[in-house]
Amino acid sequence: MIQVSNLTKKFGSHISLDSVNCEFNKNESIALMGANGAGKTTLIRSIMGYYHPDAGEVLINGLNPVKERMKVLEHISFVPQLPPPIKLSIDELLQYITVSANVDKELIKHYANEMKLDIAANMSKSFFKLSGGMKQKLLIAISLAKKSDIIIYDEPTANLDPKARDDFYRLLKQNEEEKVLLFVTHRLEEVKDLVNRQIYMDLGKIVSDERV
């Protein structure tokens, strides 16, 4: 589903990805780990077509994510490390997502409810005025409701309290079948039951890739 071939990405003279090769297929749940600056975020941004590679390529279901970004993003649910500074109200945001990405609004509300986010009480509030944890819960609810075949999470639990983390992992467990789940994390023990592949990066390279 995701093929990364000889992918190199530089920022100035710094090599963030150094000829990376990997493949991610259906029914794989991958913990992507490594020290700060190892290249994890650069890899997932490259998968989503944010960056032009300096060499090599990424293919998502055969499509180039830089050239066919909109088509590729239809297949991907993504929750970033830091929530984006969205100025829309929750109501407007849900409306926008429902129309632009064809996501079922009621399903977003369902998952928000499962994440113990009181969406009804916050409908008119701006997204950026929610607490860090509330933003993350809403983004997670949207990512699950989107029903994509590729789910990418870049350390999504930093702002979640332990109960919310448990809720999140439970929902994810119910939703991982027939998908690629790519989970950037520094806490393997939290996602151990969820993943069946563990990849470590260092200095822009994959240094270990184990199926577990």
Ligand SMILES: Nc1ncnc2c1ncn2[C@@H]1O[C@H](COP(=O)(O)OP(=O)(O)OP(=O)(O)O)[C@@H](O)[C@H]1O
């Ligand atoms: N937009 C950018 N401009 C310049 N340098 C960048 C950019 N994005 C990443 N880098 C550099 O690329 C390297 C890899 O960064 P990346 O964010 O991919 O690491 P990471 O493994 O996700 O780290 P962390 O665990 O801290 O999130 C770092 O040295 C970083 O400074």
